[in-house]
Amino acid sequence: MTLRELTEPVSLTAGDGRVLNRDAVGWARQPIVDASRVHTRSWGRNKRWEYWNVTTPTHILAFTVSSIDYAAVLGVWIFDRATERTWQADATVIPPRGVTLAPRLEQGSSRARAKGLEIDIDEVPGGTRLRARIEDASFDVVAQLPEGHERLAVVVPWSSRRFQYTVKDVARPAVGTVVVEGVTYDVPEGQSWAVLDHGRGRWPYDVQWNWGAGSGRDAAGRVIGIQVGAKWTDGTGSTENAMLVDGRLHKIHEELTWDYDIATWRRPWRITGGGLDATFTPFYDKAGKTNLLVLSSRTDQCFGHWSGTFTTDDGDTIAFDGILGFAEEVHNRW
Template identity: 65%
Template sequence: MILRELTAPVSLTNEQGLLNPESVGWARQPLVTTAGINGRTAWGRNKRWEYWNVITPTHILALTVSSLDYATVNDVWVFDRATSDVVHLGKTNLGSGSVVLPATLGDGPARAKSGTLEIDIVEEAGGTRLKASIPGASFDVFAERPEGHESLAVVVPWSTKRFQYTVKDVARPASGSVTIHGRTYPVPAGQSWAVLDHGRGRWPYDIAWNWGAGSGTMNGRVIGLQVGDRWTDGTGSTENSVLVGTTLYKIHEKLQWSYDLDNWADPWRIIGGGLDATLRPFYNKESSMNLGVLSNRTDQCFGYWSGTFDTGSEVVEFENIIGFAEDVHNRW
């Protein structure tokens, strides 16, 4: 099934707060407005978040600002690739008072403040400023949005009451600095990459998914991988694409994932829709949380992607594209 491409702005929800069928599709830019996911309709099922991951030659950085209606879950994680040293702080608070999230992507800042955790995500000319601070670590990174750069925006419809709008924006050139234990390191331009996962929707309570992303250059061209699985099954939507230069190639097929979490360092292989990609991991970021009604288990394996992608007019080869693949199970 080939999902239609959206080419004009459209609202995710209708006047009754249900899924607007005109929004179901995919786009090369974030065209869907999501002001209807405001916590006043279907309270408890609204999920809103901004997740950014930045990989540099020396560090991996991640931040999350999120609201689940009844709680906020905010997180900052800094990983030293040479020593495997981790500085991390996650904060879960009842209610939504500790976060600010834009109604629609790009409409305003995303911010979180909870004790010693502070996050600021602000749109600037030509890109997005990512700032975060926790005890022992902080960073200030600019994720550039090159002219003509395309991202993958998809609406996933489970039903008229349960649906998700996701923007996966990979291969954003990053620059800035990261400070860990009082020592500051550069986030060098041309060698560092940022990835965005923007989400707005109303989710089932129990859900599992795969997500993978990769960013880099090959033969002077930017290569960005975006792959997902399981959570879109049965909806007619997929979140699979490859970025070559600034052009996004949508993969409409469901991909085949092969991996072994009992041996996470073994290669992950993903094939289908012209893509044949293998991730060779060097680190597994394992995390879990169980607060009764709210729980999460994540294995996020960072490594290097290699493989090929058939655009229909050429076969693009890539190797040593930095990124990750993950297996997640949420009850929320």
């Protein structure tokens, strides 16, 4: 199964914006798909979001800015790696308000304001500035965008009226500060990494997925980015699997095999296929549940370290170990 590589800008939707443009189905190395009309000609199934995750030697930082037509779902999370203390604020705002999402990736700012949290995403020279503020904690980080750095952009077609455009951007060098209860910690350059999930689409109501990502350097000093997914793309012909090596994307077209048991999440996970043989060893499970009648979700996002090997199409085998990241299992009714 080899999905077509997109090399020229293309619109996600066709006609008046209600249906999928079949010419957009494929994958790209840069965010060249225009999904700005997703929410303009339909209502109820549209999902738009920006999720950023930043790993540092001392902390893990994350936030979500999203609009799902009938609600804004927002969250900020800060995790102290040494103590496993967390600082967190979440908001589900019905009807959605206080949220601005850029029409296209890196073509405008995104913001969120709700009781107890503030989030700002701004494009700046050399990258993207990420700011979040909650009670007793905040961070201000730039996810740098090195020249030539590639991202995995994929269009997933369930049908002509249900489809998703996702950009998974891993191994972005990060620099900045995080402040917790009045104490400032560095987000040190060369040791900190940012991951983005940019999503625009129209989803089925009941969906499950796996997603895994990791960022770091291997023993040879190469920048390694891991991007794997499962379940939600089954049967579509699209996959969101890839490895990034020194900024170059190696697309994995095969569906991968995930071997794990969320009930015993500390047991190492195995993700294999398409030249990848990876083991993920978790140390923390960020578990959450939401049940607001029509809107419900269950998430287990496990943080840990990736190790294993990846063999490129050219036959080069790259070994990696101790790559910090996460793997998750999610079930949404939304």
